[in-house]
Amino acid sequence: MNRSGWTVIILVGMGWLAALSGASEEQILKLGAERDPVSLDPHAQLSAETLQYAHMVFDPLVRRTADMTFEPRLAERWERISDRAMRFYLKRGVTFHSGNPFTVEDVKWTVHRLMKSPDYNRLFKDLEDVKIIDDQTVDLVTQKPCALILNMAALIFPMDRRFYRGMDENGRYKDAVVTAGPSFAATHASGTGKYHVTMRDPGLKTVFQKFPGYWDDKSLGNIDRIILIPIKNDAARVSALRSGNVDMITPVPPQDYGRIEADENLRLIAITGSRIITLQLNQKRRPEFRNPQVRLAMNWAVNKADIVEKIMKGAATAAGQQGPKGFSGYTPRLTPRFDPAKAKALMKSAGYENGFECTMIAPNNRYVNDAKVAEAVAVMLSRINITVDLKTLPRIHYWDRFDAQTADIQMIGWHPEMEDSANYTENLLMCPDTETGYGRYNSGNYCNAKVDELILASRMETGNARRRVLLQKVEQILYDEAAFIPLHWEKVSWAGKRHLGIEPVVNLQNVAYFGDLMIH
Structure with missing residues (x-):
């Protein structure tokens, strides 16, 4: 990571x-x-x-x-x-x-x-x-x-x-x-x-x-x-x-995008990067999170586009899947979800119309505006009657808490070292296995044998087209089951003199x- x-x-x-x-x-x-x-x-x-x-x-x-x-x-x-x-x-x-x-x-x-x-x-x-x-x-x-x-x-x-x-x-x-x-x-x-x-x-x-x-x-x-x-x-x-x-500078803080773009002597280059910011829902700690309808409701309740616009100031791209465009697993139809009415209907159908309480942790100095993003998510979840007790921590203290799975919802960002779609799932969503190391950062404890099977097959598939099909199947399953809450891909940015x-x-x-x- x-x-x-x-x-x-x-x-x-x-x-x-x-x-x-x-x-x-x-x-x-x-x-x-x-x-x-x-x-x-x-x-x-x-x-x-x-x-x-x-x-x-x-x-x-x-x-x-x-x-x-x-x-x-x-x-x-x-x-x-x-x-x-x-x-x-x-x-x-x-x-x-x-x-x-x-x-x-x-x-x-x-x-x-x-x-x-x-x-x-x-x-x-x-x-x-x-x-x-x-x-x-x-x-x-x-x-x-x-x-x-x-x-x-x-x-x-x-x-x-x-x-x-x-x-x-x-x-x-x-x-x-x-x-x-x-x-x-x-x-x-x-x-x-x-x-x-x-x-x-x-x-x-x-x-x-x-x-x-x-x-x-x-x-x-x-x-x-x-x-x-x-x-x-x-x-x-x-x-x-x-x-x-x-x-020339890099990176460019989101709050300064507008000032740089307005300066005729400067130019800003900001493109969608491969680091995704996600929330993991711990199914071992919370029985509610084992219900796909609850996970879907939480996904529909979080307005990713609003977070990108108001908190990230355009320095991110709302995500509906793990890898961005250009990655083998990227599937155009897997768009970011947001529909408060649908979220409430799913909560009712799951038997949680009155909601429940849960805990959440996030870093406050690891990712761009991480604490503010977490606070916004907590407010959005409250609108479907999920009361979130949020704690944000400096990264020097955060990862020990993350590894110990001390909260029901935990934030993690991931950038795949080899810029490959499978790496996200291998680390964040495969069934946790201390022997192989797969699922090492899967604090949500999501586990689907079919996802594991497809990822392992993708590691040995040398045909690009066939491998793309395998990885897109993985993304579709994760999307359908709301295995996690994808928030956004952080943009990578540079600014410099116009020449x-x-x-x-x-x-x-x-x-x-x-x-x-x-x-x-």
Whole structure:
């Protein structure tokens, strides 16, 4: 579970000289982000900040497009050779920042290192072997039929195995994966990405400089230097953009969408992300929640569109299912429910016309406006005579309470690490099983053997069309049975100076391809 300004320096007085000489001014951009990466090691932590950093300093084998399909990067093409293996043909002539050549051996070494990472190893647990075919070709082989080999490849950012070989001056192995504390990889990096790190002061500033030997000569990106400045406070981040101290920020607080959109010098890009905010209804604690009519009534009683408009200020998209458009399981007809009259009729039919009392917990600093959303839901449920005793907690205290299932209704948001529909259900709605880990965050204790069967089948179905059918069946069952209350998908957002071509380089996985960013 997954529990980012730019100033263009224009030397006006020298413009005529540059034109005469044919030289171009260095394009420097300052980026105001909520956080910076905790480490220069791309395997130290699975987080949005680390993935963003990896796309700047390293390159994946493949990467996601705006419509969530895959496009070539270090792998120029690929083909499935069996239901357990996919073959990748690597680009030739690629060089690491150290000057070492990129080879198939670097891919194999990197995957083996990923499998040692506490944050990444579970995502590669189905992988059996990295088989080198020749000096340009490598196979990823899984233990059993696997649908997600390309998803794995999107998380493989080959590292320079020669650079990380041996021991450092402190007697530590350079290739060690250290999630917290000092390590060579935490402060040194050699990737194949467009930028290399030239200066880093954690929490204050990181400078990325264009690598002169970068391989992608087809990219239209024209940024030479990126200065990343972490600005945790929302108001300060927006102020930095509006005052011109930075040229781009992420994320954009919902309350400032209107101000930025009204500024003719700025532009806002906000798109539906894949993190869904949900409420789980604990069927073990409350017998009422075992009745599908009650769960349906609660779904019909909650006005998701109203929450998005009035509380989220448009910074979310109302949800009726788990995955957003672009995901394999997405089904257009599964729209958000809201009908107070129908909700009351269902409560009456279920024998609960007079309602009942229940408890609810939600974090107050984990998701955007989480406490306000929970308060609104409690009011909406009161209109069908469900009295909610709501408690909101800081996230540092929330998750222990969540895991202990201390309340009847509990809020949880989920972003699937591999951007795949099945991951939602595997973690949030499969029958809880401590052996397999399925349903680990299913505090509602919903359990449907057919849903489990379909999800397990989807993991091994390598035909995209057939797999889509399986996952859409899952979403239909969950919708029909009101297995949970889907609220909304949080939007991922960026804002910047109008001359920045932001939109073509972002997508719903909340990563910007800064190497392709253009200053117009």
